[in-house]
Amino acid sequence: MRTGKISENILSRSVIKPIKHKNRDKIMTGASLGSDASVTACKDVISQSSAGLMFASDKSWFESGLLEFDIKRAFFNAINNVAAECGKPYAVTVNLLLPKKTQEQDIKKMMRYLAELCQAEEIEIAGGDTEVTNNVLSPIVNFTAIGAYMPDNFQNAKKIAHDEMDIVMAGEIALSGTAALVRLKYDELLERFAKSYVELALKTEESMSSIYASNLACKYGVRIMHDLSRGGIYGGLWELSEKTGKGVLADMNAIPVRQETIEMCEMYGLNPYKMLSNGAVLMVTDDGAGLCDYLRQNNVKSQVIGKLKNNNDKVLIKNDEKRYIEAPRGDELYHIL
Numbered sequence: 001m002r003t004g005k006i007s008e009n010i011l012s013r014s015v016i017k018p019i020k021h022k023n024r025d026k027i028m029t030g031a032s033l034g035s036d037a038s039v040t041a042c043k044d045v046i047s048q049s050s051a052g053l054m055f056a057s058d059k060s061w062f063e064s065g066l067l068e069f070d071i072k073r074a075f076f077n078a079i080n081n082v083a084a085e086c087g088k089p090y091a092v093t094v095n096l097l098l099p100k101k102t103q104e105q106d107i108k109k110m111m112r113y114l115a116e117l118c119q120a121e122e123i124e125i126a127g128g129d130t131e132v133t134n135n136v137l138s139p140i141v142n143f144t145a146i147g148a149y150m151p152d153n154f155q156n157a158k159k160i161a162h163d164e165m166d167i168v169m170a171g172e173i174a175l176s177g178t179a180a181l182v183r184l185k186y187d188e189l190l191e192r193f194a195k196s197y198v199e200l201a202l203k204t205e206e207s208m209s210s211i212y213a214s215n216l217a218c219k220y221g222v223r224i225m226h227d228l229s230r231g232g233i234y235g236g237l238w239e240l241s242e243k244t245g246k247g248v249l250a251d252m253n254a255i256p257v258r259q260e261t262i263e264m265c266e267m268y269g270l271n272p273y274k275m276l277s278n279g280a281v282l283m284v285t286d287d288g289a290g291l292c293d294y295l296r297q298n299n300v301k302s303q304v305i306g307k308l309k310n311n312n313d314k315v316l317i318k319n320d321e322k323r324y325i326e327a328p329r330g331d332e333l334y335h336i337l
Helices: 008-016 066-084 104-121 175-190 195-207 211-220 232-244 259-268 288-297
Strands: 044-051 087-098 124-132 140-149 166-170 224-228 247-251 280-285 302-309 314-318 321-324
Touching (some): 044 066, 044 087, 066 087, 066 140, 066 175, 066 211, 066 224, 087 104, 087 211, 104 124, 166 211, 166 232, 166 288, 195 259, 211 224, 211 280, 232 247, 232 280, 232 314, 288 302
Parallel strands (some): 087 124, 247 314
Antiparallel strands (some): 087 140, 166 280, 166 302, 224 280, 247 302, 314 321
């Protein structure tokens, strides 16, 4: 199979379809296409993400900085997913699968880094498991994030989504993807760009959280959101369509992307619209302009980028030209890994 997330067709027929038993009196949202978090009747929101699967490297994981980056990406992926389902994250559990070459100081360093991430976000590490095994060549870190559902009553996205609702994007696309690209190709990028410019691109790593924006939107009344991570804005729009049961029509010119992202992606023939985009989130509302005003007043960059449609089409418009979004096939970064 292709490296990365499995295709939507395989996910649908071989992962989701075999799941028969459902507890709708206890689990409000179960496994489904476009859903990255579950809401329970007890008003908990749960999501999961893994680190250590994407950036295979001949370098020492504990020295290259790639492991710390991927831990940070997966951590925020998990808690951002909770926030995008109108949850306020408060805890994670952490499972570590470690190769035999791991030393105790490596574990201590990793846990100190994790503890710092959690403390900064006021997230408690509520438990987990740590094992050393011959079956992995590099560390794998699994996060399960838990949050408190904020609204009084749960609303299903498919039941409340309707034609002509606005799609708002908070944040900018491909920020974590840009940071990952810099970490992977730092020396090569210095051959073309000034060090200050490369370091500016690396700082995009500091913008991985979308919790503040999602929680604000929830307070405003938004009940349909989708966190952008692997697969970027293209993948996110596709999954938003699956989540709502509606088509999407988006304006590419309205989607914010940084110049350094564009230039560095061009160097490697990568599409920034398919890049890791932790920190950005899609929101669906009847009042896109009002939501954007509210978010901007609270220092959150936001932009209306499209609408839901009463069809199954997933369409992008650029300079009056129409193109259809393809089903997600994994993140663009896999092309250079």
